[in-house]
Amino acid sequence: MNSLLLALQFLTVIPVTHSFTASQKQLGQSVLFYPVIGLLIGCLLAASSLLLVRYSISTQAVLVLILWVAITGGLHLDGLADCADAWVGGFGNRQRSLAIMKDPAAGPIAVLVLVLLLLLKWSLISSIIEKQALSVLLLTPLLGRLAILMLMSTSDYIRTGGLAEKLIANLPQGAVNITIFLWLLITVFFLGILALVAVFLMIFIIRRLANKRLGGVTGDVYGATVELVEVSILMSVLI
Template identity: 45%
Template sequence: MMRALLVAIGFLTRLPVPGYAYDDARAKAASLAWYPLVGALIGFLLGVLAWVLRDASALLSAGLLVAAWVAITGALHLDGLADSADAWIGGLGDREKTLAIMKDPRSGPAGVVALVLVLLLKFSALSGLGPAPWVALLLAPLLSRASLAALFLTTPYVRSGGLGAALVEAPRQACVIALLASAAACLPFGGRGLLALVLAAAVFGLWRRACMTRLGGCTGDTAGALAEMVEVAVLVGLALR
């Protein structure tokens, strides 16, 4: 159990974890159930930073929070977003071409634009949430990582040997419990929590349908894109509320 949590922390963040955790294949698969908790950890760290910056200007605080967000996660999901954007546009509806472009480590114009738009939307939303954006900072990464658990739990993985291949064997019961706990975690926040949950579920459903239509399943890159889109949807939705 502890190794699985360490694997999840080590993969989803740049926080240091003992190297021995990665030697257990079962821990890699079981780590999926811990993704929402790691998302909550990311949100907690960002919330602490937001509290430290509570007297700073809204723009400066938002900029530092976005920078810290990228640093904590190592831009892992941003990479997947950029690759997915390039592949979706350049693939022209063809499955094999989409997968081939997604595998190319170089970023094209669509990927760059997607990155700029996502970071700009996060910055704008955080600057509009005021000096105490703690609810949004907690729920956005939590629901984002929960959406990854839901994706691997319900969607075929089509990239053999990819980073997410080990997650296909994740224990279903543990993942379902983690998803239910994630949904329950939104309830204490009332309307804001319900809105965040609905937005996350909507983005998940739409993106999963798009992946099934184009690819017949998901890849690590499409999972990363989903994580970023859920975060943006929750942040923007709560900022507009």
């Protein structure tokens, strides 16, 4: 239970009133619940869409998107913004890129990327709602968080210190592999093979770019992965 609460506390702004001290093992096991938290987010998105059915599709999409951002506290958008600034402002230099990613200030490139991504996401959500494909809203956040597990399992984490390093150091790799396999097996029946292709392709591209520029991944890269994988899934199911 503590591992689940840790995942909920880390990935959302939902208050966790239960007080506990997590062990290193529980910290690593919390990663296994990331897809579950994604499913919870998806349930809230799908439910909100149903409750807003009297509004226009455009309005529904805006409100669903606002909820999507609000429930995570913009955590993953922050990672995407940092990566955007680093990739443009780093000029191909590893140390400069890493330094930019640690800078809390958002540059013009970060703002531009976030605006474009949110506009694209709003447009895609509108189409999803119009097609009444609520299973897409339900499962896209799940796959977005599952992508973190997939990247953790295949990439070196290069930041020293912090929560992510402790998570990866205590990662139950066997359980992670089973978790990834089972969730992919379940979601392919609802979203189709193209959605999974989109997930794997986006992770491959991000991993390749991160390894080339940084020599591995960071927490910001995980955040960017969630956002880009989610958009890729939304696009793939509309093909």
